Amino acid sequence: MATDGDALSAVYDALLFDLDGTVYHGPRPIPGVAEVIRAVREAGTAVRFVTNNASKTPGDVAATLRGMDIHADTTEVSTSAQAAARVLADRLPAGAEVVVVGAPALAAEVEGAGLRPVREMGDGVAAVVQGHWTETGWKHLAEGCLAIRAGALWVACNVDTTLPTERGQLPGNGAMVAALKAATGAEPVVAGKPAAPLFHTAAESANATKPLAVGDRLDTDIAGAVTAGLDSLLVLTGVATPATLLAAVPEERPTYVAATLEALTQPAADLQPGPQKGWQVDVDNHALVVSAKGSSDAYELLRALCHEAWQSGVTDVRPQDDEAAAALAELGLTRSR
Structure with missing residues (x-):
């Protein structure tokens, strides 16, 4: 603690x-x-x-960060492709064939783990690894499908259904994983978050x-x-x-x-959720009733609200004074009084 x-x-x-x-x-x-x-x-x-993200190499990620004036070495970057390759290496013999449904960066991690990345199903395929790649198409999914249905180990780099972009939320690796789930009835081993x-x-x-x-x-x-x-x-x-x-x-x-x-x-x-001396939060009539006790810090209030909400299961909030109303508004938790 x-x-x-x-x-x-x-x-x-x-x-x-x-x-x-x-x-x-x-x-x-x-x-x-x-x-x-x-x-x-x-x-x-x-x-x-x-x-x-399994589509970029650690070096690419580090370079992107350095371009933002954030120091980063390649060795300081951990990707879901690396984690997936580690999962595969722990479960397969050296040199085992792995169908890669994903970017060249993912194939490189598989090879770096002592395994043999391939793009097509064959008699010697032991596993399928799947990660986000903007070039993934039906033919890639088809090869993965054949291998999974034949009993190959299936590892997904992540199951994020969407990918945040400047244009909005677009299909992520999880959406492609869902397609193979539907086609095979199988469930992958997940290497990335969560x-x-x-x-x-x-x-x-x-x-x-x-x-x-x-x-x-x-x-x-x-x-x-x-x-x-x-x-x-x-x-x-x-x-x-x-x-x-x-x-x-x-x-x-x-x-x-x-x-x-x-x-x-x-x-x-x-920074820990819990009672805050500057705020009073009580549960009353299925609401978290908030009053200020000398503080105007909205995030102190949020930590107090988390404590009470997680204990009680009550998430509706109601201010008792102007200071509480202002803090709740800052947090986007305003409700009509």
Whole structure:
């Protein structure tokens, strides 16, 4: 448990950062992130960038980050393609043939794990690995389908149904995985978030014994951390909102909650959901009734609301005074009074 006064980043020996929604939005870094990550490094905490994207090599990801003035070495990037290759290598003999339904970067990871990537079903195929690739078509799915129906091990890099882009949410690897599920009746072994292998691979690469997962999605970043047995920080710079956070199931509840990554320099104990001395939150008539007790910090209030909502199951909120109303409005939790 964190002690009072310790900066959150100092409590852990490695920080496992999600990328899209946490570090950047598409081609643009989130303001302040480069400075925060630089400060974390200078304080001696290891940094890893953990992504479900299996279409880019670690070197490509590192280069993208450096283009945003965020220092990153190739060795600091952990992708779901790497995690999938690790899962395959742990279960197959060296040199086994693997049908790759995905990008050349995924095929390279399979080969790097001592296995033989192929694109077509054959008598010697032992497994299928599937990751996001914009070029995936029917012929690729057909080869994977044949191999899976013949009994091959099936590993999915991730099951994200959508992929965030500048044009909006587009089909992700999970949508393609769903097609093979429908065609085969089989279920894949999942390597990326919210499964544990990707987190374990990233932590091991940093020789970390106490890593912290940092992300913006409850269903992948936080759920994956829970599955892997890691503490987690949810930042509200991406997918999750205060409303979805209050309604989070136990398997998707973070250890810490903050508005942005700048919270990594704040005392860890202050970021944990729980009662807050500046706010009073009571459950009354199926609502969380909020009144201010000297604070106007909306995110302190959110941590107090999480504590009560997760205990009671009540997620509707009602302000008792103008300060509470203003804070709830900032959080997007306003309701008519």
